[in-house]
Amino acid sequence: MASIARERDPGSSHYQPDPRLQRLHRRQLLSHLGLLALAVTLLAVLFVYPISRIIYTSFLIDGSFSLDHYRRIIEVDAYIRVLRTTLTIGFQVTLICLLLGYPLAYFLASVPTRWQRILIILVLVPFWTSFLVRTYAWMVLLQRRGVVNDWLMSLGLTSEPVQMMYNRMGVLVGMVHVMLPFMVLPLFAVMIGIDRNLIRAAQNLGASPFQAFRRVFLPLSLPGIAAGSILVFILSIGFYITPALMGGRQDTMIAQLIEAQVRDRLNWEFATAIATFLLIVTVIIVAVYNRILGTERVFGEDR
């Protein structure tokens, strides 16, 4: 509403806003704030308060304020090492999801609408199965005497079983399977809004198909890449069931350490300190990423 009045201003300098109009503006503003109240309250109660409690708890030892938990995280090698593993796995999963998801989303956005519905459902099918069942299914496929190794050996491609599980490969396969829809859906949503005539126009002006893709389509799909990548990355670094069941000794993720502190050691203060540490590192990474890729476009600011 405010924008309509402002639009008027520059063209006609003699125009003075009617006081009735101003009252109306205020009412509008108040009513909009009123609508926000519910969301703000929900966020405050369900998000701001718990996070504040977690951060506050992380500075407590036996009820008194202390930085010792953070000192322990920094001084004991294990925590930084596990954090590094966690971030590495997060990046790897994001990258693979992007490489697999981008062509898939491109294809989805190109087929007729009728087919899109069916194909989107297929993309979502993994969500319908329990997470644990999917992980165990991969174990049956990938283990030493599993289905895939049986094929490889009967085709004579390899004489020894290939170790595809209990190492990084197992973790990546399991996690990419779970995460792929989170990459495909935002990419698809952005791609479907891109006017294909722009590509035709580019080609009409002499661009090769690859040039048209690289210089027109790819930049326009960047918001989707940014949104999908951030989503997948943030979800990945909180994972622990798949790495626990399909990973090797060097694939411990930080959520596993937090869980051990919460359930086994019952040291919640330290658990919250690890969680806060992870939160800070994540915020920094997302901020840097934001700077590079310009994620604000996702939220529809400067178009």
Add this chain to the structure above:
Amino acid sequence: MAPRDPNKLLRYLRWMDYRDRMQRRRFLKMMAMAGAATIGGKTLAACETDDADDAPAATDDTADDTATDDAPADDAADDTADDPDVDDEMTNVEGYEADGRYEGRTIVVTDFGGAMRDIWREIAYDPFSQLTGVEIVEDTSDSALLRSQVESENVEWSMSQQGGSTGILLGQQGMLEPLDYDVIQRDGLVEGIDDEHALGCLFWSTVIAYNTETFPDDPPGGWEDFWDLDNVPGARGLYDWPVPNLEFALIAAGVPMDDLYPLDVDLAFEKLDEIRDEILVWWEEGAQPPQLLADGELDICTAWNGRITDAAEAGQPIAIQWNEGSMTFDTFTVPRGAPEPEIAMDLINFMSRPEVQARMAERIPYGPIHEGAFDHLDDDIMANLPSSPELMEMQHERDIDFWLEHEDEILERWQDWLLV
């Protein structure tokens, strides 16, 4: 889009405002309806649950339903006759009569779920319900949930089963009621399991499990064989947690089982270095080892004894080497501020009676905590029980106090050792 004439603009804006308000009203109305529907639905659901009087975990028509408020104890006894799931013998436990002393009261108890819950229900929860008239609702144990219930002073659980060191740790953190050993009779219990806040409820062991097809004649005899990569071939697996792997490493290094504690941590890690890269799977869940062994993924692996006996009885080519196993126990606890603590103490006493403990061991291969239970058991059952005198001699017991004191630092070192 907006009109240029100020009067028209004002009218336009008024109209927009009116439309907005109408939409807002519709929105609020919809919200109110949704809210009413949710609340109404919940109330309805609650009424229905009240009518059915169903315990959340009671899957079928067990005695939970028959022993409701309006069904007195003598009534309940009739009902059991046609209920094949209730263990009649367990209503004849010494010291307990069908007196309905807790008639009309309800407690929530927790265990680890699965097969163990079904067994506890048949041999302990339901018989205790019938004898005393108390209604028992089942839930699943969770140490973190217990702590949050106590800290928020909103405790639902009257009795909760926990791991051994977890139970004692919860006690040390002030999360548990002290156990009332006037009600819980300690005579005849195995020694060393009656902590102030946590009483052992069953024994279990971490043992070597092996594939019988890989080792048809000459099974691995102990940890020295597990460490002997040249002469005892096969893919190996260990539990991804320092307890009890450090014990096993020291035994492999030649430390006698009686002198394990206090653990020589440096020596243990040195010994573990020898096999670290040869361990194919560092398992996390108790269900993994029997699966891995049965699939032929692993040939030799540490495992929890109950899971292996189960899988072997189901026909899988797996067996246990009891020699040099590591034995420990789970515990009964009562959360601090629990409702009906006196019923909880009575139930703990009931569950630790020799008759109940013996029946538990018959159903699932965990060791009784009452010496008297062994009088009720056959030899073939005893052959699979961790705490049977014969098997106990081959094993060692975990020193929970040592672990409570040093677990943090050892855990960090373990984590680091795995990653490097």
